[in-house]
Amino acid sequence: MNYFSTVIYLLRDRQAFLQEINQGVKLQSKIFALMISSCCFFALYGAIVGAFHSPLQVLSSAIKLPALYLITLLVCLPTLYIFNVLFGAKESIAQHFTLLLTAVSVIAILLCGFAPVTLFFLITVNDYNFFMLLNVAIFALTGIIGVSFFYHIMKPNADNDPEQGVKVRTNILRFWLVLYGFVGSQLGWTLRPFFGSPGKFELFRHREGSLLSAVWNSIRHLHF
Amino acid sequence: MKQELDNLNITNQTLEKLTGFEINNIFVGGVIGGGYRPSIFQKPKRLLSFWITEILVLVLIFVFTLPIGLLFNRHPTNGINEPSEAWQFLLVTLGITLIAIVSWNLYMWFRVKQLRILMHLLDEVDKYNEVVQAVDILDRLEAVGNSQVNLINRDEVLEALRVTKNTLIAGLMTEKILRESRISLTRRHELFANIENNLATLRTLEVKERASEYGQLLNEALQIGLSVHREVQNFSRFPPRS
Structure with a gap:
């Protein structure tokens, strides 16, 4: 039942882990273990983020943060798989899913690594805008690392595939990463609040504007 | 664990090759699309x-x-x-x-319900692995000079375990072939005869060793063999799927 041992295996021996995915070894148990462990890590970080507001927000953010990452992944998976297969990829949808989950698990682990820092600022700083910006920075940093990790592991290999197919699939991957970021940010905006602005607890806010405009407003309110 | 006992152990990897399912202590065939092992209700940790x-x-x-x-x-x-x-x-x-x-x-x-026989065979494999571990513990006790442990008939116990392992593997293979199914009657009888031969060997060993300290372990091995035999007999009642 030890689902976290799969993540430890990924951290300890990444090459062997990725090789097993490429060979299709125990994909189902990997998928489930990565889903469970990344869900737990995201829930933990979500709970810390929500603690800025209230216990209800802790519960809400602990559910919303895993939802944000895992649903984004599910929404974008078919696009990546279908386009890749169309241009010569031989990996199955389960292999694509496992690789994506691996990248998402890396993001989850990185977020957990930042958890003590976030907790420290949660205790010592009582400024909503600062806390939100700090977390946006952490999410951006972990997201970039996770996405570049995914790009690295998904990049088609020139040794195994025809040159034309490799070029097209690399471009598809780049396009897909932009799409992934776009879907993720929009879903994040739909599921907000994660931090909970001062005042009454809100389960979901009214849908308006976009993430970028909200970040810009926060920067303006910081009074440099 | 000594190499010879290590070789006798039936690992999850071997089971997966034999059955064609992902196997762990709780699920057979994975969490998604598989079933839980009924033995979880008998072991609090697994439950x-x-x-x-x-x-x-x-x-x-x-x-x-x-x-x-x-x-x-x-x-x-x-x-x-x-x-x-x-x-x-x-x-x-x-x-x-x-x-x-x-x-x-x-x-x-x-x-x-569908994999009832396989589940039962897997429980028998668990019991078998426990017997192998018991032998290992007896070996280790003997190694530290515990004089109460008698190792006179160790070779015969290992032989019994080897036969039991073969019986279990034959049982698992039979189950898989019958499950997946287009087995000929000849092949089915061949596998069945193999299990019965193993069982006869186990019975002989058990009679010889009843008086020794290893009698209990041999009896355990015989019980496992009998259980496999029973399950395969159950299988043989059903005609092969065409």
């Missing part, structure tokens, strides 16, 4: 793991139902903040989560 998995799956399903809940509250004027809207949202998400978890459990129960 706890099973319940933890159930809770984790429940949370995971709930996480994935959030968009459906939002879909039912598509045009709330001020988000979902009013108790009535929040209640409707929770009703939808929790309702779907509950339906999904009940369906998953029913499916698993159905798989358990």
